Amino acid sequence: MKKTYKIEVDCAxxxxxxxxxxxxxxxxxxxxxxxxxxxxxxxxxEGADDKEVMQNVLKxxxxxxxxxxxxxx
Amino acid sequence: MTKKQKKxxxxxxxxxxxxxxxxxxxDLGVFTFFLYLIPYGIIGYDILKKAFKGIxxxxxxxxxxxxAVATVGAMALALYEEIKGGTGEFTEGVAVMLxxxxxELFQAVAVGKSRKNITAxxxxxxDYANIEKEDGSLEQVDPDDVEIGTVIVVCPGEKVPIDGxxxxxxxxxxxxxxxxxxxxxxxxxxxxxxxxxVNLSGLxxxxxxxxxxxxxxxxxxxxxxxxxxxxxxxxxxxxxxAKYYTPAVCYSAxxxxxxxxxxxxILGNPMAFDVWIIRALTFLVISCxxxxxxxxxxxxxxxIGGASACGILVKGSNYLEAMAKTKYVVFDKTGxxxxxxxxxxxxxxxxxxxxxxxxxxxxxxxxxxxxxxxEGFSNHPISKSIKDAYGKELDLSRVTEVEExxxxxxxxxxxxxxxxxxxxxxxxxxxxxxxxxxxxGTVVHVAIDGVYAGYLLISDVIKDQAKExxxxxxxxxxxxxxxxxxxxxxxxxxxxxxxxxxxxxxxxLPADKVTWVEKLLNQKEKGENLAFVGDGINDAPVLSRxxxxxxxxALGSDAAIEAADIVLMDDNPIRIALTMKIARKCLTIVYENxxxxxxxxxxxxVLGAFGVANMWMAIFADVGVxxxxxxxxxxxxxxxx
Numbered sequence: 001m002k003k004t005y006k007i008e009v010d011c012a013x014x015x016x017x018x019x020x021x022x023x024x025x026x027x028x029x030x031x032x033x034x035x036x037x038x039x040x041x042x043x044x045x046e047g048a049d050d051k052e053v054m055q056n057v058l059k060x061x062x063x064x065x066x067x068x069x070x071x072x073x
Numbered sequence: 074m075t076k077k078q079k080k081x082x083x084x085x086x087x088x089x090x091x092x093x094x095x096x097x098x099x100d101l102g103v104f105t106f107f108l109y110l111i112p113y114g115i116i117g118y119d120i121l122k123k124a125f126k127g128i129x130x131x132x133x134x135x136x137x138x139x140x141a142v143a144t145v146g147a148m149a150l151a152l153y154e155e156i157k158g159g160t161g162e163f164t165e166g167v168a169v170m171l172x173x174x175x176x177e178l179f180q181a182v183a184v185g186k187s188r189k190n191i192t193a194x195x196x197x198x199x200d201y202a203n204i205e206k207e208d209g210s211l212e213q214v215d216p217d218d219v220e221i222g223t224v225i226v227v228c229p230g231e232k233v234p235i236d237g238x239x240x241x242x243x244x245x246x247x248x249x250x251x252x253x254x255x256x257x258x259x260x261x262x263x264x265x266x267x268x269x270x271v272n273l274s275g276l277x278x279x280x281x282x283x284x285x286x287x288x289x290x291x292x293x294x295x296x297x298x299x300x301x302x303x304x305x306x307x308x309x310x311x312x313x314x315a316k317y318y319t320p321a322v323c324y325s326a327x328x329x330x331x332x333x334x335x336x337x338x339i340l341g342n343p344m345a346f347d348v349w350i351i352r353a354l355t356f357l358v359i360s361c362x363x364x365x366x367x368x369x370x371x372x373x374x375x376x377i378g379g380a381s382a383c384g385i386l387v388k389g390s391n392y393l394e395a396m397a398k399t400k401y402v403v404f405d406k407t408g409x410x411x412x413x414x415x416x417x418x419x420x421x422x423x424x425x426x427x428x429x430x431x432x433x434x435x436x437x438x439x440x441x442x443x444x445x446x447x448e449g450f451s452n453h454p455i456s457k458s459i460k461d462a463y464g465k466e467l468d469l470s471r472v473t474e475v476e477e478x479x480x481x482x483x484x485x486x487x488x489x490x491x492x493x494x495x496x497x498x499x500x501x502x503x504x505x506x507x508x509x510x511x512x513x514g515t516v517v518h519v520a521i522d523g524v525y526a527g528y529l530l531i532s533d534v535i536k537d538q539a540k541e542x543x544x545x546x547x548x549x550x551x552x553x554x555x556x557x558x559x560x561x562x563x564x565x566x567x568x569x570x571x572x573x574x575x576x577x578x579x580x581x582l583p584a585d586k587v588t589w590v591e592k593l594l595n596q597k598e599k600g601e602n603l604a605f606v607g608d609g610i611n612d613a614p615v616l617s618r619x620x621x622x623x624x625x626x627a628l629g630s631d632a633a634i635e636a637a638d639i640v641l642m643d644d645n646p647i648r649i650a651l652t653m654k655i656a657r658k659c660l661t662i663v664y665e666n667x668x669x670x671x672x673x674x675x676x677x678x679v680l681g682a683f684g685v686a687n688m689w690m691a692i693f694a695d696v697g698v699x700x701x702x703x704x705x706x707x708x709x710x711x712x713x714x
Contacts, residue, residue, distance in 0.1 A: 012366045013135065013315065013362065036371065066122075
């Protein structure tokens with residue numbers, strides 16, 4: 001399953017870091033962050049609960065980049 | 074500017090003013106340090122906070138860290154000088170932070186602005202749909218809520234929100250947002266219309282045939298917005314590079330601060346710790362990787378944005394990159410290089426027969442009208458094209474005794490005169506001889522009243538811009554153009570030689586096309602790409618097999634949008650060369666930025682290590698290079714058609 005989330009991040013390097021961080025979260029098969037369109041696309045591992053995984057993704061991203069925001073809805 | 078950016082701007086102004094004032098304040102010893110702490114705090118508090126949080130989270134090496142260490146170090150050294158009794162250079166630490174913030178602000182504004190420009194180019198999202206209420210007034214509703222089969226009203230000046238069919242009204246529509254084509258298209262009752270067009274003149278009532286989410290406009294927006302998700306090799310290179318680069322630089326700086334003084338100690342010289350620390354700090358400021366990290370995605374994004382303004386949708390930066398290295402272009406014929414519609418391209422009237430005709434219209438008009446009448450009852454595409462060529466309403470009551478001769482043609486009486494139209498076999502069966510050399514295409518011979526009268530040549534028409542398109546590709550450095558077609562050899566060879574195509578393979582089944590593409594893929598050298606251009610309807614396997622699949626005239630064709638990597642919204646083949654041009658320009662800019670940024674940084678790093686470059690030069694190497702790289706990247710957005 002793939003989902004796209006709107007994000008807010010200020011710098012391109014921070015976007016890269018968010019991408020790296022998101023990839024390491026359990027339940028995430030792959031993640032891409034597009035700084036230009038301010039979007040994050042997450043591919044979930046089969047059977048993973050996307051809402052729960054995204055909470056962890058947000059936490060992981062906040063850790064590497066304090067200023068970022070992921071709009072989960 | 075956003076609120077956040079404005080706040081940074083105020084901080085920059087206040088700090089700059091304070092720095093100027095402090096410049097005129099006499100040296101007050103250690104107290105000066107505290108005076109300078111005020112602007113330093115104002116300009117740098119968020120960076121320091123981020124750096125601190127980064128360290129706490131184990132994320133040490135980022136640009137906040139670099140800046141924090143560099144400026145704190147510079148302030149500390151200046152304080153050390155003051156304490157020793159000399160005059161400390163407090164301005165430097167504050168200035169580095171100030172310029173760093175100016176650079177960041179510039180970058181944020183420039184990127185935000187180009188993002189807005191690009192989204193404006195692609196601003197085809199309709200905000201509402203009009204539904205007529207019972208009393209005749211219009212109600213605006215969210216297009217998402219409109220069900221299939223609903224009748225919507227589009228007033229002049231409004232965007233068509235959902236795909237559908239016109240059930241009332243006629244108008245001209247501007248499709249430039251979708252196709253890049255500026256000539257308006259006229260539409261009338263019964264026509265299919267796609268969302269994203271702007272209605273220019275008349276009121277249209279449209280019965281929707283799709284949901285908003287499935288409509289052309291939503292699909293296109295989705296595609297473009299997701300395009301930057303597919304990253305190019307250059308982008309991946311930079312993210313990998315940044316991962317190793319920053320730590321490497323930090324350790325080098327540390328080594329630079331420690332090793333030379335230790336050497337000095339061993340050699341018995343003064344250690345000169347302060348000199349080497351300054352050099353190490355300069356080194357850190359220079360090394361910031363921002364210029365690369367920001368300018369490369371921005372270039373690709375600009376290129377994709379510029380392309381979509383011309384009606385070229387690129388599904389990812391990687392495809393733009395691949396397109397720049399295209400050396401082989403393989404075409405499908407029908408619908409790609411030719412219009413895919415059959416037309417009468419030649420009317421030949423036998424001169425002997427012509428002499429017997431004395432009507433006012435002349436022999437050719439009589440010939441054509443009789444041919445149209447005899448074909449009157451048939452719906453075959455060939456018959457249709459003859460009727461189109463005649464162009465007048467047929468009074469079919471004039472036609473009697475219609476007899477279809479399977480595999481041969483048709484016989485009938487028109488106004489009592491027997492007319493036969495069909496192939497050579499039919500003429501032979503009638504005992505008539507006909508010319509063999511007719512030209513390429515489908516030939517319909519006509520016999521009138523038992524006499525051979527002439528023939529009509531019907532063929533697919535080559536697109537007006539096809540020749541120019543092939544020449545354009547050659548000029549852009551394409552090594553070989555190939556045409557694959559299921560059509561017969563005569564037609565294929567004729568089209569290929571007219572257009573100047575290098576290789577042509579005809580009478581292929583769809584599966585053969587894949588085999589041929591694979592054969593060509595094996596022939597090419599490494600680093601060369603093969604693009605396949607098709608109209609997307611039955612080319613899906615080939616489109617996905619080629620390095621780059623280009624679907625053409627894809628408006629409204631979902632299968633093509635799915636299968637291809639690049640979608641040309643209108644069916645003008647000249648856009649292929651334009652896509653290559655955009656891709657090349659974009660890649661050139663990317664390489665320029667990589668080389669320029671790395672070269673300036675490398676030179677400055679070396680100069681910094683030897684103490685030739687000071688803090689001010691370091692600021693240029695960081696902020697200056699970034700500004701130049703961003704400005705260069707923005708050039709990608711401009712496309713010369």
